[in-house]
Amino acid sequence: MNRLDRNHSAVTPKRDGFHLDRPNGKVFGVCAGIANYFGIDPMIVRVVFAAGTIFGFGSFLLIYLAIALIAD
Template identity: 45%
Template sequence: MRKLHRSQRNKMLFGVCGGLAEHFNTDPSIVRIAFVLLCLLSFGLPLLIVYLAMAFILPQQ
């Protein structure tokens, strides 16, 4: 089983979206666009809190 981690290659801010994309074997741009759309539509603050928590909890690659 592969472990979830922050990406060093697909890093823009903290590497969380890049790590999620690598874990699920998808394009990092799709994960980033989905994250931004979810933040803008309805899940803004809670999703940002989860992102920041993952940035500090997940190990780097």
């Protein structure tokens, strides 16, 4: 195993653009896609979207649906 193989993890940020991650996602793969793009845990993004939906009176839900419809 060379140095590049050891440094490559399952959660690496993708710099070729944002895409939905449907195989690892729960509903549309929006939160998993955002987490993959930024290289963070998808559960953190899901908690932020849930809190934003509750405390933002549904505005994050509209953002989530817009991303789901616009992204690939």
